[in-house]
Amino acid sequence: MRVRFFAAVVAAVMCFSAGAGRAQNLTVFAASSLQNVFEEIGRLYQRKSGRLVRFSFAASSALARQIEQGAPAALFASADEQWMDYLQSRGLIVNKTRKSLLGNRLVLIVPVSSAASVELRPDFDFASLLGPDGRWVTGDPTNVPVGRYAQEALTKLRVWNVARSRLVRAENVRVALAFVERGEAVAGIVYETDAALSKKVHVAGVFPPDSHAPVTYPVAMISANDGPHAREFLRFLESTEAREVYRRHGFSIR
Amino acid sequence: MSPQDRLKGEFPFGGTARSAKGAPMSDRLRFDVLKRLGDFAFECDLDLPLAGLVALFGASGAGKSTLINLVAGLLQPDAGRIAIGPDVFFDAKERVRLPIEKRGLGVVFQDARLFPHLSVRANLMFGFKRAGARVLAPQVTFDAVVELLGLATLLERRPHTLSGGEKQRVALGRALLAQPRLLLMDEPLASLDASRKAEVLPYIERLRDEFAIPILYVSHSLDEVLRLATTLVLIERGRVVAAGSVAEVLALPHAQPFIGGGGAGALLFATVQSHDEHYALSTLACDGFTLRVPRLDASIGMRLRVRIPTREVALALARPSDVSISNRIEGVIDRVQASDMAGTYAEARVRVGPSAVLSATVTRESAERLALAPGLRVWCLVKSVALDAGALAAARGSVATPVALREPANDERLRVDDPPR
Amino acid sequence: MLTTAELEALRLSLQVALIAVIFSLPAAILVAWLLARFDFAGKSLLDAVVHLPLVLPPVVIGYFLLVVLGTKGPIGSWLAETFGIRLVFTRWGAATAAAVMSFPLMVRAIRLALEAVDRGLEAAARTLGASRLDVFFNVTLPLMLPGIVAGCIVAFAAALGDFGATITFVGNVQGETQTLSLAIYSLTQTPDGDAAALRLVLLSLALALAALFISERLARRVARFIGRA
Numbered sequence: 001m002r003v004r005f006f007a008a009v010v011a012a013v014m015c016f017s018a019g020a021g022r023a024q025n026l027t028v029f030a031a032s033s034l035q036n037v038f039e040e041i042g043r044l045y046q047r048k049s050g051r052l053v054r055f056s057f058a059a060s061s062a063l064a065r066q067i068e069q070g071a072p073a074a075l076f077a078s079a080d081e082q083w084m085d086y087l088q089s090r091g092l093i094v095n096k097t098r099k100s101l102l103g104n105r106l107v108l109i110v111p112v113s114s115a116a117s118v119e120l121r122p123d124f125d126f127a128s129l130l131g132p133d134g135r136w137v138t139g140d141p142t143n144v145p146v147g148r149y150a151q152e153a154l155t156k157l158r159v160w161n162v163a164r165s166r167l168v169r170a171e172n173v174r175v176a177l178a179f180v181e182r183g184e185a186v187a188g189i190v191y192e193t194d195a196a197l198s199k200k201v202h203v204a205g206v207f208p209p210d211s212h213a214p215v216t217y218p219v220a221m222i223s224a225n226d227g228p229h230a231r232e233f234l235r236f237l238e239s240t241e242a243r244e245v246y247r248r249h250g251f252s253i254r
Numbered sequence: 255m256s257p258q259d260r261l262k263g264e265f266p267f268g269g270t271a272r273s274a275k276g277a278p279m280s281d282r283l284r285f286d287v288l289k290r291l292g293d294f295a296f297e298c299d300l301d302l303p304l305a306g307l308v309a310l311f312g313a314s315g316a317g318k319s320t321l322i323n324l325v326a327g328l329l330q331p332d333a334g335r336i337a338i339g340p341d342v343f344f345d346a347k348e349r350v351r352l353p354i355e356k357r358g359l360g361v362v363f364q365d366a367r368l369f370p371h372l373s374v375r376a377n378l379m380f381g382f383k384r385a386g387a388r389v390l391a392p393q394v395t396f397d398a399v400v401e402l403l404g405l406a407t408l409l410e411r412r413p414h415t416l417s418g419g420e421k422q423r424v425a426l427g428r429a430l431l432a433q434p435r436l437l438l439m440d441e442p443l444a445s446l447d448a449s450r451k452a453e454v455l456p457y458i459e460r461l462r463d464e465f466a467i468p469i470l471y472v473s474h475s476l477d478e479v480l481r482l483a484t485t486l487v488l489i490e491r492g493r494v495v496a497a498g499s500v501a502e503v504l505a506l507p508h509a510q511p512f513i514g515g516g517g518a519g520a521l522l523f524a525t526v527q528s529h530d531e532h533y534a535l536s537t538l539a540c541d542g543f544t545l546r547v548p549r550l551d552a553s554i555g556m557r558l559r560v561r562i563p564t565r566e567v568a569l570a571l572a573r574p575s576d577v578s579i580s581n582r583i584e585g586v587i588d589r590v591q592a593s594d595m596a597g598t599y600a601e602a603r604v605r606v607g608p609s610a611v612l613s614a615t616v617t618r619e620s621a622e623r624l625a626l627a628p629g630l631r632v633w634c635l636v637k638s639v640a641l642d643a644g645a646l647a648a649a650r651g652s653v654a655t656p657v658a659l660r661e662p663a664n665d666e667r668l669r670v671d672d673p674p675r
Numbered sequence: 676m677l678t679t680a681e682l683e684a685l686r687l688s689l690q691v692a693l694i695a696v697i698f699s700l701p702a703a704i705l706v707a708w709l710l711a712r713f714d715f716a717g718k719s720l721l722d723a724v725v726h727l728p729l730v731l732p733p734v735v736i737g738y739f740l741l742v743v744l745g746t747k748g749p750i751g752s753w754l755a756e757t758f759g760i761r762l763v764f765t766r767w768g769a770a771t772a773a774a775v776m777s778f779p780l781m782v783r784a785i786r787l788a789l790e791a792v793d794r795g796l797e798a799a800a801r802t803l804g805a806s807r808l809d810v811f812f813n814v815t816l817p818l819m820l821p822g823i824v825a826g827c828i829v830a831f832a833a834a835l836g837d838f839g840a841t842i843t844f845v846g847n848v849q850g851e852t853q854t855l856s857l858a859i860y861s862l863t864q865t866p867d868g869d870a871a872a873l874r875l876v877l878l879s880l881a882l883a884l885a886a887l888f889i890s891e892r893l894a895r896r897v898a899r900f901i902g903r904a
Binding site: 059061062065086133135137140142143144167168169170171179182183184185 | 741745746747761763764842846847848849853861863864865866868
């Protein structure tokens with residue numbers, strides 16, 4: 001009696017852990033800003049091929065580190081080239097599958113209640129936008145792509161030193177968006193596509209493209225989990241159908 | 255002649271309710287309360303003058319502790335009224351309920367209850383600091399208490415380092431220093447072993463005699479009661495069975511079940527008259543007769559209580575001369591009755607003085623042989639050898655309080671009168 | 676050995692945890708008192724609510740705090756309008772999150788200590804002329820002290836370690852809310868941040884061990900002081 005109980009427990013635990021390594025399931029790691037667009041693409045793909053795609057959306061930095069630790073992702077879509085370089089330099093991707101499919105723009109947002117509008121040129125008055133004690137939010141510039149772009153842009157526009165002491169570091173661009181939506185932060189820097197999703201924020205200005213490296217989304221196959229199904233999905237990502245979806249969500253096509 | 259008539263005004267040691275220090279007439283405790291405890295209803299109706307040491311005596315569960323807790327305010331009555339003097343502690347009808355801390359009482363618990371986080375000195379001063387205006391002209395001073403209870407060496411120690419007896423002495427001191435109008439002692443010696451009891455008992459005697467603070471003392475130990483009490487109240491199942499001076503109460507027939515047949519015996523009051531150095535004996539003057547006892551370490555004129563166990567008393571119809579027994583006391587038989595179920599023993603109550611009674615336990619056979627009957631003149635024979643130090647105890651200081659004794663009818667309110675001025 | 680940023684995280688962690696404990700102590704004593712000494716309608720509800728931070732995911736607690744105490748929340752907006760107090764992105768908010776997470780631990784320890792106090796001693800104090808409040812401060816509280824000390828130290832350690840509630844409620848602001856846990860988290864995302872992360876991990880370990888050690892010693896000291904040892 002006790003032996004049977006014990007065997008049942010062991011079987012349950014094994015089922016729990018076995019599920020993770022199923023070859024049928026396709027896991028894709030993608031930057032947070034790709035959440036809405038990739039989910040739609042995933043649904044489309046499922047309808048066409050009958051196969052389910054699982055996504056994990058987070059800051060590209062977090063995802064890259066997880067992949068480095070052996071996370072079971074088959075594909076990785078990063079929000080900047082640096083994190084893909086990071087994996088490539090460690091020999092973790094199938095180099096020839098690396099492609100940059102999409103582009104985006106960087107915007108300054110404010111809560112919808114604020115009517116602020118700022119022309120984002122060198123030495124623009126960020127201080128008065130922030131007020132005496134307001135804070136602004138973006139991804140952590142030490143590792144999150146949107147934060148890196150933001151720091152680059154603000155440095156180029158010569159307002160980084162004013163801005164840095166008021167920065168709230170979010171784990172990813174969606175968290176930054178949420179803080180501005182809630183009105184806790186008086187301003188934030190996110191991608192144009194994120195701002196478009198929310199009715200609670202308003203774009204105060206668009207960063208000039210020469211103020212930062214172009215926002216591109218490289219995609220690549222992870223060597224350890226390469227397989228026919230993964231390749232098929234990658235091809236779908238490059239298809240005309242997919243491009244239509246990207247365009248509709250506000251991404252630029254490369 | 256009813257007991258009331260016989261006893262009124264004839265108490266040998268003075269008829270005024272005055273302490274040795276001449277304090278004025280004492281407050282009365284008027285206690286008329288109903289309290290339900292589980293399926294036992296405690297009902298008590300009592301009117302007592304508070305002076306000297308009033309002992310509440312009865313078996314465990316009789317309600318003695320309940321009474322103390324109700325007076326102190328640690329328990330609340332369901333109905334009734336409690337007052338001391340003009341101060342009402344509880345009145346169900348008038349919705350008066352005086353909080354514990356405003357009653358001006360001192361309580362000594364069975365388990366000492368010293369505050370472990372304070373030194374002995376701080377414990378002692380705890381009540382003193384909270385006694386408000388009463389400390390302006392304190393009746394009890396710190397130094398007097400320390401001296402009386404022998405606490406000088408203990409002052410800076412912590413309670414957990416003290417022995418059981420030491421703890422109780424500190425507890426006594428602490429309660430005293432709160433300048434109480436009445437001290438309540440709930441079986442303070444019950445958790446001490448025999449030698450500790452013997453250590454602490456004299457301190458309570460001293461306390462009783464030195465300070466004019468009345469004491470309400472609960473105990474189920476007859477020994478303690480006989481040694482300490484000036485007034486005795488017998489309680490059974492929440493009802494007062496008898497109340498009055500110790501001697502009187504002990505002599506009552508319906509008090510016998512409390513005392514245990516033949517155990518305690520009679521209690522007499524005596525004064526040291528003289529010492530016989532040659533024979534190492536002392537003579538005590540009692541009410542109308544004298545007693546020869548082994549040499550006492552007591553000064554002439556000192557008042558004592560003498561307990562004469564009933565088994566030590568033999569009876570004779572004529573004054574025997576050729577017998578070794580030194581104490582031959584003349585008296586008149588009050589009553590004779592069988593004292594056990596088997597029919598072996600009989601107890602004879604003999605009046606040997608205006609307020610002195612001796613009880614003798616004899617075999618029923620002897621009682622019939624001598625034709626013992628009320629009214630018969632007899633001689634009580636008590637061996638001096640039987641009257642050792644254990645039978646004697648100090649009875650100094652304030653003593654003479656409650657006098658007129660009444661045996662209550664069933665529902666009658668029991669009131670113990672003040673003696674006539 | 677430690678960079679300025681790391682030292683700042685350490686100092687902030689200690690400050691935040693200390694404030695959290697100091698401010699929740701009176702509330703914890705009150706709640707423990709209510710739960711230990713009284714029976715009332717809603718007592719089990721109070722007990723359950725107090726223990727929620729122990730059983731709910733910390734992020735849920737953080738989110739709840741954000742909704743209620745955020746600038747737009749019912750209490751948060753009142754605080755901002757009436758007193759000009761803002762909690763999100765500030766160290767006071769971080770202290771609030773830490774306090775909420777460690778509150779149940781404090782209440783448990785204090786309640787145990789309170790239940791261990793001999794009520795006969797309290798009764799004795801009353802007979803000596805002490806009012807109920809007097810009894811609480813001069814008898815009950817001193818006797819509860821070892822339990823209070825233990826509760827504070829456990830709460831301090833728990834406050835030091837909070838992550839989920841803090842990052843959800845007050846975000847990651849260097850110098851204001853970036854406690855050790857948040858700093859370590861950031862470092863694990865940063866390329867080449869492993870060495871620094873490890874340093875901070877060892878530091879946290881040292882702090883936790885120190886807290887436990889001090890708690891033991893202090894509790895024993897206090898117990899001796901109040902005559903229990």
